[in-house]
Amino acid sequence: MQVAQHLWFARDMEAALRFYTALIPGSALEWIAPLPAETPSGPAGSVRIAAFTLGDQRYRAVEAGPLDPFNHSFSVMVECDSQAEIDRIWEALLEGGTAEQCGWLRDRWGLCWQVAPRRLDEWLRGPDTAKARRVTEAMLGMVKLDIATLERAARGG
Structure with a gap:
């Protein structure tokens, strides 16, 4: 079993993740991908997901418009x-x-x-x-x- 924190970005997810991973030693942006299907947050391709590490911590992220x-x-x-x-x-x-x-x-x-x-x-x-x-x-x-x-x-x- 693995555990990862998950962050929801309204916008600018890629810029944030590139900034964070460049700033914190031992970090990496693993991948960013659009969701190919329509979601409640938007049409196919408008919602993007990502995986990255900050130091020794695993994260996932989504850019899907405003929520909380x-x-x-x-x-x-x-x-x-x-x-x-x-x-x-x-x-x-x-x-x-x-x-x-x-x-x-x-x-x-x-x-x-x-x-x-x-x-x-x-x-x-x-x-x-x-x-x-x-x-x-x-x-x-x-x-x-x-x-x-x-x-x-x-x-x-």
Whole structure:
């Protein structure tokens, strides 16, 4: 059995997928194909489907006109090893989008992302609840996450 996330794009699916797969290392656009039959969303050929990977995650996508807009119920989290990676991914995804609190943003296609340090889970879980509280409080004061500030909070500084 395999599991893949599935995204519904109203329009511009191919541009979004090409952008995402070029931005995230280890990613690939596997294929894009039109559906040859008429669907409730349009005539034959007007609905397109795709398969792609982002890092180690499998995705499918459809471009079939408006349905439900993307929202925070589903987001893509990118875990980065360095501030330079956070900065690069954040700035690229933010172009034409909107920044939000705690490392979240909405890209130009409306998809929600969280760009975070890989160590964030380590800082937030475990028996040291005081450390988790300090890191959470520091994160709540940020838009784009800053690794050095979060590390200081984790250490108690």
